Amino acid sequence: MDSNKKLGINSICTHVGEVKDEQFKGAVSPIYLSSSYQFYDVDIKRYPRYFNTPNQEALCKKIAALEKTENALIFGSGMAAISTAMFAFLHKGDHVVLQQTLYGGTYNLVVEEFDKFGIEYSFTDSLNTDDFKKEIKSNTKVIFIETPSNPLLKIVDLKAVADLAKKHSIITMIDNTFASSINQTAVDFGIDIIVHSATKYMGGHSDILAGAIAASNEHTDKIWNVAKNFGGSLSDFTVWMLERSMKTMSLRVNHQNANAMKMAEYLEQNPNVDNVYYPGLRSHEDYELAKSQMKGFGGMLSFELQSDLDAMEFQRNLELIKPSMSLAGVESTVLSPTQTSHALLTPEERASQGIKDGLIRFSVGIEEVEDLIADIEQAIEKIKK
Incomplete structure (x- = not known):
């Protein structure tokens, strides 16, 4: 060639x-x-x-x-x-x-x-x-x-x-x-x-x-x-x-981009969620910068449930989304950075970076968005009870 x-x-x-x-x-x-x-x-x-x-x-x-x-x-x-x-x-x-x-x-x-x-x-x-x-x-x-x-x-x-x-x-x-x-x-x-x-x-x-x-x-x-x-x-x-x-990376990533955008929009309007961090949201402080240097906004986002909702119990009650270390697989996964990716940092170091105990990192996969939303909603309902 x-x-x-x-x-x-x-x-x-x-x-x-x-x-x-x-x-x-x-x-x-x-x-x-x-x-x-x-x-x-x-x-x-x-x-x-x-x-x-x-x-x-x-x-x-x-x-x-x-x-x-x-x-x-x-x-x-x-x-x-x-x-x-x-x-x-x-x-x-x-x-x-x-x-x-x-x-x-x-x-x-x-x-x-x-x-x-x-x-x-x-x-x-x-x-x-x-x-x-x-x-x-x-x-x-x-x-x-x-x-x-x-x-x-x-x-x-x-x-x-x-x-x-x-x-x-x-x-x-x-x-x-x-x-x-x-x-x-x-x-x-x-x-x-x-x-x-x-x-x-x-x-x-x-x-x-x-x-x-x-x-x-x-x-x-x-x-x-x-x-x-x-x-x-x-x-x-x-x-x-x-x-x-x-060989399938572009196909996978572009689908994850689209799914993550929809999930970020859903979570942002969910009354049980306090904050959503995704550069594709217009509410994100770096939205314009991200748009200028990224072709897609990615399959990763993070969010914080309302403070009265237990983030770990929420993850334990998920049925489709996997609470799992690492990220970027075709399957959707979540984790708590304080217990995994940033566990080696001291609480003070995590606080200086804005990483709270209730923060959930969400790696969005290629499943149907409707199924991901349904899983999040049923997990929230269980912990609210």
């Missing part, structure tokens, strides 16, 4: 990065499970820990095509991708600026590990660009953002942060997991390095653990030099499953 031909998003998901079955002409990629390859008379000396087996290389082409970057790398988890990217550009004496609201695992990585390596860090007071500017020091090497944020779906101005970083010769990194490659192309706004928990929308079926990084050749080369030492590569069977799953 002509690499210069501009393909639509579903065509990229389906065809780019597939391994050609030259022997039997099968319609899907063959899987190469070998952990040992010939080292002489070959163009590439392949070794699984070097991220260059046939299936690994092919999948990275699909991810790079979706993110509009020159290259990509695939990892054993989202945290493997985040930590490797960070340590590739941060060394003893360097400083990183991170946004105020972050995935709990990322926050924990920074506060528990960076001091050991002599890496300085600052968290912004808010997500305004001026707050990022205020935290920049002479030794700042990286700005790390996550938008929409987890779990309150706050939005960071991608272009403003990227422009700020470029003025100071700082590398920008984004956790693009919540938005997905379908809804947000961060490189279009000047972001340097895009990180994903591929476990989520790329996998989409709650059966894959993986991470991904997309960036320029220059930046991925630098990350690869660290990655081969850290050993966070992904098994080829999981790589094959992920490539298979990504």
Whole structure:
């Protein structure tokens, strides 16, 4: 296929990065499970820990095509991708600026590990660009953002942060997991390095653990030099499953976008709900910004029941929606961030980010909206009794 031909998003998901079955002409990629390859008379000396087996290389082409970057790398988890990217550009004496609201695992990585390596860090007071500017020091090497944020779906101005970083010769990194490659192309706004928990929308079926990084050749080369030492590569069977799953990513995500919008509108008018956090709602403080940099508003939202309703009992009484850790599967799930994604934070740290004990994070799946609404209503009625 002509690499210069501009393909639509579903065509990229389906065809780019597939391994050609030259022997039997099968319609899907063959899987190469070998952990040992010939080292002489070959163009590439392949070794699984070097991220260059046939299936690994092919999948990275699909991810790079979706993110509009020159290259990509695939990892054993989202945290493997985040930590490797960070340590590739941060060394003893360097400083990183991170946004105020972050995935709990990322926050924990920074506060528990960076001091050991002599890496300085600052968290912004808010997500305004001026707050990022205020935290920049002479030794700042990286700005790390996550938008929409987890779990309150706050939005960071991608272009403003990227422009700020470029003025100071700082590398920008984004956790693009919540938005997905379908809804947000961060490189279009000047972001340097895009990180994903591929476990989520790329996998989409709650059966894959993986991470991904997309960036320029220059930046991925630098990350690869660290990655081969850290050993966070992904098994080829999981790589094959992920490539298979990504073929339907656009179809899944666009349906989840539509469902989440309807669920957010329903919850916003529900008298038993105090607050709804979804960037697609006009009432969301970052609605206009989200509309300007996202193609879709995503399948994630959060909400707070009225204070006299027990959020945990509500989740226990759901019958269709699954109270479950993680997110972005085809099935709808809910969880309490204080007990899962942000459990590693102290109560004070959670309070500073606006994460209340009664907050429920809702990953909207592909079911009929009417069925999801009926499930929420019956669970509320049970706890009210």
